[in-house]
Amino acid sequence: MPSQLDIVIIGAGLSGLAASIQCALSGHTVTVLESARELAEIGAGLQLTPNATRLLHKWGVYQNISGPTEPRTCSVISYKGKLLAHEDRFDENIRRKYGAPFADCHRVDLQQALVKRAKELGVQVLLNKRVIGLDFEAGVGDEEGPPCVSISLENGGTIEADLIVGADGLWSTCRSALLGVRDAPLPTGDLAFRIVLNIEQIQDEKLRKMVQEPAVRFWIGPDAHVVAYSMRGGSVYNVVLLVPDDLPESVARTEGSLEEMRGLFEGWDPVLTQLLECVDKVDKWKLMHRPTLPSWINAQSNTVLIGDSCHPMLPYLAQGANSSIEDGAVLGLLLSPPHYAAKTQLPQTLQLFQELRKARGEAIQRETFKQRRDFHLRDGEEQRERDELFERWLGKEVKGSFPSRWTCPEVQPWLYGYDAEKEVDAVLSKAEEKP
Template sequence: MSKELDILIIGAGLSGLAASIQCALSGHRVTVLESAKELAEIGAGLQLTPNATRLLLKWGVYDTIRGLCEPTTCTVYNYKGRILAHEDHFDKNNRRKYNAPFSDCHRVDLQQALVRKAEELGVKVVLSARVVDLDFDVGEGQQKRASVTTEAWKTYEADLIIGADGLWSTTRSVFLGRKDSPLPTGDLAFRIVLQLKQIEDPKLRKMVQEPGVRFWAGPDSHVVAYSMRGGTMYNVVLLVPDDLPDSVARVEGNLEEMRAWFEGWDPVLTQLLEHVDRVDKWKLMHRAEMESWINDQSNLVLVGDSCHPMLPYLAQGANSSIEDGAVLGLLLALPHFKSKHQLPKTLRLFQKLRKARGEAIARETFKQRKDFHMRDGSEQEARDALFLRQLGKELVGAFPSRWTCPVVQPWLYGYDAEKEPYEIGRLSRMFHHPVINMIFRS
């Protein structure tokens, strides 16, 4: 049988576009269906960590992203403004340790760069294509095809559907056979994008123009801020307890309410907030872990936020989604994938490789929330003492900020998605080795 697949990807987010690029590079025919009418500037800033940028470099995408900023420093303050942790040469250190950059950008700039690359590779990206129906039992034979019908009553058939439709995934609900809504985490985010021209204070302007990652850790809350678009734009995210009704996921925020949350915090932060003229308020959601990401017919697989959404506290939602797309596409390439008959085993191997990592990162984000959201008291004092003991020194052991933690950072940033299939391939010649057979049975 032919090794070429017709692949249909639902969702032109980062996981879907990453999957489209690597699947196209692997020789398959790929179509992406996106419900939005255009790829608009939604979601504001994004932190790209080395586990994803090494893939963007490999694909020739990284250097086409508009206005990338590599932060030269990474600093954690307590909410009063005292420095708890600081790393100079953060940009150079990441490139040295992981052979790939840590960069900040606008989400839409990355999305558009990925779309351009996908289309260069022959991927069809169809906008205004909201999926309303899926059928996983099309045709005859052991390996069923699947079909998708859009709101415009256009039907697409494929050997494989990749569900990459995000946190509010329709594909996930169809797969489970029931409506499966996201669950509140108890947090919400005030999301802010400031233009440099909005800021008059020279010190604040300098902070924006000289890229660095900054965190403020405080009671029940924390803040992250960084530059993007070449230092002409500043992204600020304020994480606080959720007070939105269950039925509301996103609203325009109230500026006075936002500022009141941070009254008494570091004057640098509160002065910055005085320049804000608009803020969005987002409920932060998550999902329960799934038993499987693959349907019984082995013609549907879920990736990204549709199966392992994450709190944004380690910036890994986007980065791990890019990993998903890369690993799936690589597993569908020669020398591993030689026939459509191998699709069920290939998807099971993908799940084996990716599910544990994706879910472990999701759990780690909750641990970071705990360490950054401590109320004043003995636990917070012990945390700060741990920070301060290593200030200005080479970090050793577990550290409250996983952004520079010598235990967690290598696990996150050092992951090489491209090596995953090839490590197994070298061991096993893919599916004919006892090790792989044991994986499939487990």
């Protein structure tokens, strides 16, 4: 094909693998470079929302995820144990509204399903390939298109590509290369205690029954909140405790203290504190973010950033992974024939990608900070007003703005109703109409 590109994707996380699948489906030669020696992505649970699951279904990936669990209910509970919001048939309602599921799974299970599909499509996934430098003008390029990019590897090798996709996450080498300076992420002021409990660790029968139910639960309180849900068919329970950051600036992740963790939630809902007594190991993660960039594309139009390299998010709306999957899909769809026909179109195609994705990614970033504020209110007048609003709609269909964006009738459709394929079709149709 005259339009075929040699695409190198740096990073085998969720955004990189999503991009590799859609770019391969669009007819390009795709290689993924991953610095890790093995694909066992660090992390725990992951919430997949319809804006991503409709893509995973289309790609044949969702069907291969091990034990995705669709929560039947979604609840918000005050730190004192009072039920503030509750939605029954959450799974059914989501499918009815958006035509795709909301599912909880383990991050590693999703990554493995993505890798499997990418390899089926001919994508090369190369491990232990750490990128240390990019030369954006390594070659003249063909058809008077953008120049080739040369990638320098830690082991001394080099690889050339027509297009680099920087999907190398929060600590992105590609971002620093694009900016021309070493660019480190910034602390958000929060950290996460991440817990994965096997059902065998929970001895109390009542608590075990609760944990096995397919449900999403939030506990919200002063300066902190907790999200918990079952995975792998109820055999594993994922718990994330979100609290103020007290880690040294130089520490991004460390093993957490069980005593410290339990002390932070002393006096909270007894159901939660009983659950925390079952924990025998916890990891402590500093939550980081980055300022917005003027552009996600380099001056030569041969490198583009996606995912956490350009729009990392607080986990408070579970959109970091989901929006990264959107990025990969949109990029690959824009590079598909017949609308993409030659390398000379690469600059305008990447600009279209940025027009479609940058404003949305940055808006979701901002919304995560708003969710933090609404969930972390200290006791007082604002907290009482929030709780009164919650209670006004308890057991009813919510109308208008709502403190939990997970069920907010204004924010939820904006997040979950996004259809990458339709968005691309719409922007291309509009472009074709221009004289």
